[in-house]
Each structure stands twice: as C-alpha cells, then as structure tokens.
Amino acid sequence: MIFLSFFKTLVGKEIAVELKNDVVLTGTLHSVDQYLNVKLMNVQIINPEKYPQLTALQNCFVRGSVVRYIQIPPEHVDTELLQDAARKENAPASAASSSAN
Amino acid sequence: MAHSIKEWRDKSVCVVTSDGRIILGELVGHDQVQNLILNDAKERVFTEGSAPEMVELGLYVIRGDNVCMIADYDQNAWTEDAVPPLPPIQQHENI
Numbered sequence: 001m002i003f004l005s006f007f008k009t010l011v012g013k014e015i016a017v018e019l020k021n022d023v024v025l026t027g028t029l030h031s032v033d034q035y036l037n038v039k040l041m042n043v044q045i046i047n048p049e050k051y052p053q054l055t056a057l058q059n060c061f062v063r064g065s066v067v068r069y070i071q072i073p074p075e076h077v078d079t080e081l082l083q084d085a086a087r088k089e090n091a092p093a094s095a096a097s098s099s100a101n
Numbered sequence: 102m103a104h105s106i107k108e109w110r111d112k113s114v115c116v117v118t119s120d121g122r123i124i125l126g127e128l129v130g131h132d133q134v135q136n137l138i139l140n141d142a143k144e145r146v147f148t149e150g151s152a153p154e155m156v157e158l159g160l161y162v163i164r165g166d167n168v169c170m171i172a173d174y175d176q177n178a179w180t181e182d183a184v185p186p187l188p189p190i191q192q193h194e195n196i
Contacts, residue, residue, distance in 0.1 A: 019169065021121065021188040030135060031105050036133075040103040043172070053147055055186050056113060056178035061105055061171040063135055066190050099155060 002089050006082060007032040007070075016046065016071040017062055023051055027059060036064035106131050106171060114139075116163060117170040121187035123147070125162060125174075135165035149185035 007029070016026045017038060026046065027040030043060040045051050102132060111127045116124045116137060126139030142161035146154045 020190040023187070033105075037105075051187065052180040052182060052184050053145075053153075054117070055180060056174040056176070057170070057172040058175060059173050063165075063168050065166075066169045072148075073119070 002085050003036065004016040004034055005085075007036065007038070010072055010076060013076050015040070015075065016072075017067055017074065018071070019062070019066050020068045021066075023054065025054075025057075025062070027060065030059070033064075036067065038062050038064070038067070038070070106135070109173060111173065112173065113172075115172050115174045116168060117172070117187065118163065119169045119190040120167070120169045121189040123187070124158065124163070126158075126172075132165070135168045135171070135196040137161075137163045137165070137168065137171070140170065145179065147184050149183065151183050152181055153179070153184075153195065 010026060011031065013029055015029050015038075016024055017040065018024045023045065025040060025043050025045060027043040030039040030041045032038050039059070039061045041059045043057050045054045045057070048055055049098050106128070110131075112128060113125065114128045116126070116139065118124065123145040124139065124142055125145060128137065129140045130138035134190035139158075139161045142158040144156045144158055146152070146156055
C-alpha cells in the first residue's frame with residue numbers, strides 16, 4: 001500500500017517507465033492502481049530511432065506486470081518521509097518477531 | 102485505476118502484447134485484469150527488410166496476462182519504414 005500511496009503523490013508529474021523489453025516511455029502520470037498499473041499522458045518514447053513502432057502512441061496505460069523501473073525526478077520525492085512511512089509499515093511485524101525471540 | 106481504460110470504450114486503441122505484437126482495434130469490452138475484447142482488430146506487422154503490413158484479425162479477445170500496453174494513437178504517426186518488430190517481454194511461464 002505504501003508504494004501505491006507514494007505513486008499517488010506523483011500524479012501530474014513527469015515520470016519515465018522502463019518496460020521489461022527495455023523500451024522506456026516518458027509521460028505525465030495520470031493514475032496508478034493497486035497493481036501499480038500506470039497511465040501516462042502524452043507519452044514520448046526514449047530512443048525513437050530504436051523503437052519507431054511506438055511513435056504513434058499518445059496516452060498510454062501500462063500494465064504493472066511489465067514494468068521494470070519507474071524513474072522519478074528526485075525533487076518530487078521526500079526520502080525522509082518515505083523512509084519513515086516504510087518504518088511505520090513494518091513496525092508491527094518486526095515487534096512481533098523480536099518478542100518471539 | 103481500472104477506470105483508466107474505461108474512457109477508451111468504443112474507441113480505437115492500440116494494444117502492445119508481451120510478445121511484442123501491435124494490435125489495433127475498437128475496444129468493446131474489458132475487465133479489471135485487462136482482458137480485452139477488440140472489434141475489427143488488425144495487427145500491424147513489422148518485419149525487418151520490408152514495409153509494415155496490416156493483417157485483418159476480426160473480433161479478438163486478448164487475455165490480460167499478455168497485455169503490455171493499451172494506448173490511443175495518432176493514425177498518421179505510424180512509421181512506414183521497414184523496421185524489425187518490438188522485442189518481446191521475457192517472462193517465465195507460471196504453469
């Protein structure tokens with residue numbers, strides 16, 4: 001859930017999505033769901049000389065299962081906040097395992 | 102969201118499948134796992150060394166697993182150059 005919330009904070013920002021077939025798309029993040037399917041508006045292909053087959057695409061829904069990386073501009077990420085949230089999300093489980101020892 | 106496909110209902114879309122094929126058609130149905138029904142589907146076949154061809158497929162159902170991207174497109178922006186097909190997505194079979 002933490003990553004879904006995180007990606008939701010990036011809606012409207014320009015991101016790059018690398019697929020498992022090495023194609024990289026950039027576009028404005030329109031929406032993201034629980035499977036991390038993403039929808040990008042005004043998609044541009046990185047390296048259009050190599051992938052001219054995809055130049056006609058405009059707005060694009062990308063299935064989460066084919067995504068390898070999502071690159072995000074660092075200025076839009078609060079790493080402190082993200083780390084805090086990750087710690088909180090994992091806190092109950094780690095407390096339980098330490099009490100079991 | 103799953104709703105993000107809904108706006109393409111009854112519109113012409115381009116589906117890129119995980120084996121690298123490009124299928125165009127009118128989206129007449131879909132569900133939450135991206136199973137798709139395309140009416141009047143055509144495949145845009147890219148072959149190295151010869152110009153892209155359109156192959157008529159008719160009514161097509163694509164299982165969600167095989168879907169890579171769904172997009173709307175600019176009809177006039179397709180390349181007419183002889184380019185190789187898209188690379189497939191490497192995936193292990195879960196049988």
